[in-house]
Amino acid sequence: MSGADLRDLYQQVIMDHNKKPRNFRDMADANHLAHGNNPLCGDALVVYVKLNGDVIEDVSFQGSGCAISVASASLMTEALKGKTVAEADAIYQQMHEQMTGGEVDMATLGKLEVLGGVREFPARVKCATLSWHTMHSAMESDADGQVTTE
Amino acid sequence: MSGLDIQAIRKDFPILDQEIYGFPLAYLDNAATSQKPVQVIDAVADYYREDNANVHRGVHRLSQRATDSYEGARSKVRDFLHAQSDKEIVFVRGATEAINLVAHSFVRPMLHAGDEILISHMEHHANIVPWQMLCDEVGATLVVIPMTDKGELDLTTFDDLLTSKTKIMAVGQVSNALGTINPVKMMTEKAHAKGIPVLIDGAQAVPHMPADVQDLDCDFYVFSGHKMFAPTGIGALYGKQALLEDMVPWQGGGDMILSVSFEKTLYNELPYKFEAGTPNISGAIGLGAAIDYMQSVGIAELAAYEHELLAYATAQVGGLDGLRIIGTAERKASVLSFMIDGVHPHDIGTIFDQQGVAIRTGHHCAQPVMQFFGIPATARASFAFYNTMDEVDALVGAIQKVQELFA
Numbered sequence: 001m002s003g004a005d006l007r008d009l010y011q012q013v014i015m016d017h018n019k020k021p022r023n024f025r026d027m028a029d030a031n032h033l034a035h036g037n038n039p040l041c042g043d044a045l046v047v048y049v050k051l052n053g054d055v056i057e058d059v060s061f062q063g064s065g066c067a068i069s070v071a072s073a074s075l076m077t078e079a080l081k082g083k084t085v086a087e088a089d090a091i092y093q094q095m096h097e098q099m100t101g102g103e104v105d106m107a108t109l110g111k112l113e114v115l116g117g118v119r120e121f122p123a124r125v126k127c128a129t130l131s132w133h134t135m136h137s138a139m140e141s142d143a144d145g146q147v148t149t150e
Numbered sequence: 151m152s153g154l155d156i157q158a159i160r161k162d163f164p165i166l167d168q169e170i171y172g173f174p175l176a177y178l179d180n181a182a183t184s185q186k187p188v189q190v191i192d193a194v195a196d197y198y199r200e201d202n203a204n205v206h207r208g209v210h211r212l213s214q215r216a217t218d219s220y221e222g223a224r225s226k227v228r229d230f231l232h233a234q235s236d237k238e239i240v241f242v243r244g245a246t247e248a249i250n251l252v253a254h255s256f257v258r259p260m261l262h263a264g265d266e267i268l269i270s271h272m273e274h275h276a277n278i279v280p281w282q283m284l285c286d287e288v289g290a291t292l293v294v295i296p297m298t299d300k301g302e303l304d305l306t307t308f309d310d311l312l313t314s315k316t317k318i319m320a321v322g323q324v325s326n327a328l329g330t331i332n333p334v335k336m337m338t339e340k341a342h343a344k345g346i347p348v349l350i351d352g353a354q355a356v357p358h359m360p361a362d363v364q365d366l367d368c369d370f371y372v373f374s375g376h377k378m379f380a381p382t383g384i385g386a387l388y389g390k391q392a393l394l395e396d397m398v399p400w401q402g403g404g405d406m407i408l409s410v411s412f413e414k415t416l417y418n419e420l421p422y423k424f425e426a427g428t429p430n431i432s433g434a435i436g437l438g439a440a441i442d443y444m445q446s447v448g449i450a451e452l453a454a455y456e457h458e459l460l461a462y463a464t465a466q467v468g469g470l471d472g473l474r475i476i477g478t479a480e481r482k483a484s485v486l487s488f489m490i491d492g493v494h495p496h497d498i499g500t501i502f503d504q505q506g507v508a509i510r511t512g513h514h515c516a517q518p519v520m521q522f523f524g525i526p527a528t529a530r531a532s533f534a535f536y537n538t539m540d541e542v543d544a545l546v547g548a549i550q551k552v553q554e555l556f557a
Binding site: 005006009010015019040041042043044064065066067068070121123124127 | 492
């Protein structure tokens with residue numbers, strides 16, 4: 001492996017989302033929220049979700065992390081906005097499959113496919129999954145919850 | 151240039167001779183752990199192949215040989231630290247265990263609510279958490295010597311921090327995150343002038359410079375073997391004999407006793423009082439071999455060479471645009487911590503790895519240092535005497551690769 005594989009990891013879409021993360025903001029009227037942190041590397045983020053009935057009306061995040069974790073969180077917010085809880089769950093499952101080398105359904109994954117390169121860098125899988133675990137935890141509680149990848 | 155034959159030295163470290171993703175390995179993560187020379191690997195293997203037996207017990211030949219080797223290693227540590235007596239050298243798992251031992255057996259019995267323990271802002275978590283636990287337990291206060299923007303201890307208020315309530319001062323000789331060499335001898339003198347005992351964490355110092363506990367006059371000195379070319383799981387606590395004599399045991403068990411009945415146990419003499427259970431015999435022997443190795447290279451010589459290496463790295467890396475060195479103390483050893491503008495340290499670590507350059511990225515178990523600089527993590531290159539100027543050039547090349555990718 002050399003430079004070419006690094007480009008698989010640091011794809012243009014990922015670099016773009018790292019530089020200009022989407023939905024990177026506080027959400028005053030969020031009804032679901034969770035804190036996630038990776039104690040090994042110090043990455044820390046907050047995921048905000050505003051559920052309207054069964055639909056994710058808005059989702060945003062704040063925090064700091066590496067390019068992979070920021071891009072993954074940013075892509076996640078784009079992918080989940082407007083989805084139902086069941087649809088979000090399906091996407092979450094597909095992300096999990098993608099990260100662990102399972103069979104993936106490209107139609108469900110959509111743009112999130114760019115994160116597939118992380119699989120080849122096992123030390124970095126946690127970076128890509130932190131925001132997803134945090135989102136999952138946010139959905140399950142409306143109080144402040146701690147999520148860790150450890 | 152120093153007189154060390156680095157290419158000959160590198161032949162003693164077989165692990166260094168390998169390629170990572172088609173690039174020669176540049177191992178620049180020595181502050182995390184060092185590599186081991188064949189002399190250490192062989193000493194451990196030979197012990198298991200020829201002498202393995204329990205120590206201080208059997209009258210049979212193997213047990214005598216194992217005991218001789220184990221106690222021989224203790225003498226080597228005593229010599230290495232310039233301590234007065236073998237009784238002052240306690241084998242432990244590493245610096246972390248040594249600090250916990252002192253916290254438990256020396257400080258805890260005399261610590262009361264309202265007392266203070268003095269540490270510094272640049273300590274490794276191992277020299278923070280044990281004291282914090284103790285303070286929480288008895289209602290004492292952890293007091294912290296502040297730090298400057300250069301990553302040096304700010305000693306302007308130091309005299310005021312040494313109070314009648316201070317029960318111990320525990321400071322690192324060299325910062326693992328910044329490389330700063332702290333003026334521990336002067337600090338020890340000032341603490342002693344007020345009757346305050348001193349523990350020095352030498353974990354990042356012993357691989358890089360001569361250690362002399364009598365010159366420092368510290369009461370306790372701790373280090374880990376694995377950071378100085380010895381196996382993991384072995385380290386040493388030095389303590390002044392009079393203090394160790396009066397201390398309560400750390401763990402109970404075999405080997406730390408003179409006699410046991412259900413009514414009363416008499417504790418063994420120093421240093422065995424603090425070494426309950428079968429010790430890490432092979433580790434101690436490996437540590438002894440590492441000391442032999444360092445002394446054969448020459449500790450003053452390796453220190454001089456590493457100084458050149460760090461100066462070269464600092465000039466080369468410091469000369470790059472879009473990069474900030476974290477920790478610019480006047481006196482430093484081994485460590486070059488840095489940030490690249492717009493790139494998180496973890497991305498740096500991955501890209502470096504793809505060029506065969508092994509560094510540490512993260513908070514280096516020194517989160518208060520990261521908080522001071524307002525950063526989550528740094529990229530840290532740390533050197534040993536087997537590193538070369540070419541490896542510094544590989545480091546510079548890897549940094550340029552990161553900047554290219556993130557341009």
